[in-house]
Amino acid sequence: MSKLLEVDAVDVVFSSGFAGREQKRALSNLTMTVGGDNPGITAIVGESGSGKTTLIRLLLGFQAPTRGRVLYDGKPVFGMNAAGQSAFRREVQAIFQDPFDVFNPFYKIDHPLLSPLKAFGIAKSRDEAYAKIEKALTSVGLKPAETLGRYPHQLSGGQRQRVMIARALLLDPAIILADEPVSMVDASLRSTILEILYGLNRDMGISLVYVTHDLTTAYQVADTIVVLHGGQVMEVGAAEEVIHRPRHPYTQALIDAVPSPDPNKPWNIDETGEPPPRFIEPGETLVLQRTDPLRAVAGSASAGGDVTTVSAIQAAVGAAKRSAA
Amino acid sequence: MSEPVLDIRNLTVEYRTAAGPFQAVKDVSFSLNAGERFGLVGESGSGKSTTILALMRMLRGGYITGGSIVLNGRDLATVSDRAYRTLRFAEMSLVPQGAMSSLNPVLRIGEQIGDIFDDHGVRHGAAERQRVIGELLGRVGLAASVQHRFPHELSGGMKQRVCIAMSIALQPSLILADEPTSALDVMVQKQVLGTLGKVQRELGASIILIGHDMALMAHFVTTLGVMYRGELVEIGPVKEIFAAPKHAYTRMLIESLPSFDRLGAFRGAGARADTFLNREGTP
Numbered sequence: 001m002s003k004l005l006e007v008d009a010v011d012v013v014f015s016s017g018f019a020g021r022e023q024k025r026a027l028s029n030l031t032m033t034v035g036g037d038n039p040g041i042t043a044i045v046g047e048s049g050s051g052k053t054t055l056i057r058l059l060l061g062f063q064a065p066t067r068g069r070v071l072y073d074g075k076p077v078f079g080m081n082a083a084g085q086s087a088f089r090r091e092v093q094a095i096f097q098d099p100f101d102v103f104n105p106f107y108k109i110d111h112p113l114l115s116p117l118k119a120f121g122i123a124k125s126r127d128e129a130y131a132k133i134e135k136a137l138t139s140v141g142l143k144p145a146e147t148l149g150r151y152p153h154q155l156s157g158g159q160r161q162r163v164m165i166a167r168a169l170l171l172d173p174a175i176i177l178a179d180e181p182v183s184m185v186d187a188s189l190r191s192t193i194l195e196i197l198y199g200l201n202r203d204m205g206i207s208l209v210y211v212t213h214d215l216t217t218a219y220q221v222a223d224t225i226v227v228l229h230g231g232q233v234m235e236v237g238a239a240e241e242v243i244h245r246p247r248h249p250y251t252q253a254l255i256d257a258v259p260s261p262d263p264n265k266p267w268n269i270d271e272t273g274e275p276p277p278r279f280i281e282p283g284e285t286l287v288l289q290r291t292d293p294l295r296a297v298a299g300s301a302s303a304g305g306d307v308t309t310v311s312a313i314q315a316a317v318g319a320a321k322r323s324a325a
Numbered sequence: 326m327s328e329p330v331l332d333i334r335n336l337t338v339e340y341r342t343a344a345g346p347f348q349a350v351k352d353v354s355f356s357l358n359a360g361e362r363f364g365l366v367g368e369s370g371s372g373k374s375t376t377i378l379a380l381m382r383m384l385r386g387g388y389i390t391g392g393s394i395v396l397n398g399r400d401l402a403t404v405s406d407r408a409y410r411t412l413r414f415a416e417m418s419l420v421p422q423g424a425m426s427s428l429n430p431v432l433r434i435g436e437q438i439g440d441i442f443d444d445h446g447v448r449h450g451a452a453e454r455q456r457v458i459g460e461l462l463g464r465v466g467l468a469a470s471v472q473h474r475f476p477h478e479l480s481g482g483m484k485q486r487v488c489i490a491m492s493i494a495l496q497p498s499l500i501l502a503d504e505p506t507s508a509l510d511v512m513v514q515k516q517v518l519g520t521l522g523k524v525q526r527e528l529g530a531s532i533i534l535i536g537h538d539m540a541l542m543a544h545f546v547t548t549l550g551v552m553y554r555g556e557l558v559e560i561g562p563v564k565e566i567f568a569a570p571k572h573a574y575t576r577m578l579i580e581s582l583p584s585f586d587r588l589g590a591f592r593g594a595g596a597r598a599d600t601f602l603n604r605e606g607t608p
Contacts, residue, residue: 047513190581215585262567
């Protein structure tokens with residue numbers, strides 16, 4: 001029985017200005033689930049300012065919810081006791097956007113790989129630790145002999161990002177949260193990294209949250225795509241449905257903004273120049289309405305309909321995937 | 326007028342390193358006609374940015390060791406550093422990669438654009454200067470009032486547009502754009518590229534767009550050059566290159582493009598990228 005990381009009806013509001021009078025709602029009424037017995041890949045897609053990073057910080061327990069709860073194994077993530085904290089920090093791993101910033105340039109690559117093993121007391125001896133490290137590096141397609149003993153600046157961006165994935169794997173995690181893991185990696189190496197992430201879910205049963213602004217890569221790896229805009233979920237559904245039959249105009253706008261790799265397919269680049277239309281009125285809170293078995297779209301709360309949550313759609317997509325397999 | 330705007334012949338650029346000279350750009354030749362859109366793609370470290378910096382004479386620690394650059398019929402090697410200052414922005418301008426860090430945080434947008442005019446001896450009265458800058462901002466889709474704002478008050482896409490406005494302030498015949506959209510997300514990227522294309526067309530200027538996103542290139546440029554390890558390995562009309570890439574690296578770049586037509590199965594493209602780079606000895 002794998003543990004669940006649950007976001008339950010969460011709002012995150014940032015206050016600024018005199019006595020917190022200026023309020024900015026970064027996330028609004030979000031309910032979603034990661035992990036459990038049904039490991040899947042959920043992609044969170046959105047522009048800058050959509051709340052993607054706030055969501056990752058929330059899932060990692062770095063950000064307290066203003067309303068609602070974030071639970072891991074039934075216990076609140078924010079303000080957990082030491083034992084719970086230790087298990088959480090081991091079982092939930094993160095991979096960040098910038099493969100250059102996360103390394104301390106004064107330490108060899110070995111250091112960030114050894115220290116988590118020490119911190120959690122996973123390896124009993126140095127030899128055992130190195131055996132584990134070599135296994136993890138090999139599983140992400142790196143040659144240990146060419147990686148260990150080097151300094152971060154001697155590796156390329158793609159190699160460093162793979163070292164970070166190996167570091168996450170060392171701790172045998174149940175959940176990996178990846179925040180834009182390929183956006184700073186060269187185009188030709190992106191698919192290598194994505195393939196590794198995809199393999200983690202398929203072969204090791206690790207649940208993934210893949211946060212990105214790139215719909216194409218989300219479509220390549222994810223089971224469920226969540227489209228976030230202005231802190232609210234615009235559309236959620238099976239990847240195939242959301243990409244090929246988008247129902248919300250914002251999802252359609254996002255898809256239209258992606259250039260096709262075929263130079264003969266028109267992209268209408270010269271027509272744009274005006275700002276896109278507004279998809280949410282200021283102060284408006286939308287609810288998710290289920291339109292298909294595997295999909296929900298944002299609508300106004302007064303419209304009624306079958307109101308649902310991201311969690312429910314994730315579960316439905318997971319169930320459909322299992323019955324297809 | 327059949328003379329090219331820019332003609333680069335056998336350009337070679339070296340950096341001096343502790344391990345001896347390193348050739349970052351090797352024997353690169355290409356030329357641009359008026360109004361042409363040229364794309365330069367390649368991995369980080371392939372020499373594309375170095376080529377552009379050599380053009381602008383903004384290399385840090387690098388030296389042009391061979392070849393010639395001719396802009397509007399003038400050999401740039403004969404141009405003094407002082408004259409180069411006048412030439413930048415007036416004949417050739419750069420839209421930098423990180424608009425976030427290219428604007429001075431303590432000057433209002435209008436003052437920074439005004440500096441370009443002042444440095445090039447263009448004089449305006451205060452009211453006229455405001456009007457000129459307002460018009461300039463209007464051409465890139467920004468409100469004239471943006472000139473009274475500070476960079477931190479603008480979004481990433483707006484800052485990038487300010488940089489485009491600055492690059493066209495003196496109506497150059499060549500615009501160099503170094504990954505102008507790589508820090509922006511998809512929606513804003515499309516708007517900014519649209520803006521860049523529009524002002525380039527209105528000006529009749531040529532443009533060199535640098536990047537590693539082949540899909541963007543496919544839709545923006547007419548001619549494409551592919552750089553790999555300092556060499557220009559392939560050059561030609563963008564549609565021909567996409568239809569029949571000749572160099573293995575170009576083929577790999579095109580095949581590794583993500584698209585909506587291809588699901589989860591990775592078709593081994595990633596693995597191919599890896600073995601290709603390893604075989605060629607890239608670290």
